Amino acid sequence: ALSQAAEAYGISVQKYMLIQQYLQLGGTLDTSRYASIPIRDLYTGISALEEQSRKQLATQLEYQTKQLFERIAEDIEDIIEGIDDHLEELEEALGLEDRWETVEDLLDELEDIAERIEDANTASECEQILSLVRDGLAGLRPILPSALKASLSEALTALDDSALLLRDYDTTTET
Numbered sequence: 001a002l003s004q005a006a007e008a009y010g011i012s013v014q015k016y017m018l019i020q021q022y023l024q025l026g027g028t029l030d031t032s033r034y035a036s037i038p039i040r041d042l043y044t045g046i047s048a049l050e051e052q053s054r055k056q057l058a059t060q061l062e063y064q065t066k067q068l069f070e071r072i073a074e075d076i077e078d079i080i081e082g083i084d085d086h087l088e089e090l091e092e093a094l095g096l097e098d099r100w101e102t103v104e105d106l107l108d109e110l111e112d113i114a115e116r117i118e119d120a121n122t123a124s125e126c127e128q129i130l131s132l133v134r135d136g137l138a139g140l141r142p143i144l145p146s147a148l149k150a151s152l153s154e155a156l157t158a159l160d161d162s163a164l165l166l167r168d169y170d171t172t173t174e175t
Contacts (some may be wrong), residue, residue: 009034014027018042025049032059039058061173066118068169072162073117076133079155080111086148103140110136123170134159 006016011034019034019042027045029037084107089099110133128142138153146154 011035014077024079041045069120070118073114076089076114077111078159080107083151086151090147123166127166130159
């Protein structure tokens with residue numbers, strides 16, 4: 001089939017295949033120029049289109065990565081705020097104002113750490129920051145009231161899920 005198509009334009013199979021590759025990459029070439037275009041020009045055009053495609057992919061990947069990091073940072077902030085809100089509600093309900101003030105301070109610190117996720121450059125850097133937050137939250141387990149332990153367990157599971165997502169994303173983008 002390739003031989004017949006090439007023959008119809010009076011060109012070699014190699015040149016026909018290069019033209020097809022050029023067209024598939026988004027190049028334009030009128031059929032009347034198939035015979036006259038130099039092979040060198042086809043190679044140059046293919047290289048330029050491939051480079052353009054790589055740049056577009058890199059830009060898109062960078063944008064998607066930032067979106068992912070922002071989403072994870074927002075999710076972590078929501079998790080921390082949720083635990084903090086539950087803690088404050090519990091304090092109010094039990095009349096124990098500022099009983100867990102040190103925990104609340106730690107939660108504020110963890111929230112500040114989580115904000116650094118948005119500035120991460122790689123998935124592994126994001127995962128390292130996520131790990132710091134996770135370890136900080138896990139360290140609260142012995143001092144949090146039992147009423148919040150279920151929320152903390154759910155939060156830790158959500159953070160583990162985000163870490164897995166980052167590992168998968170890192171592997172995919174590396175590929």
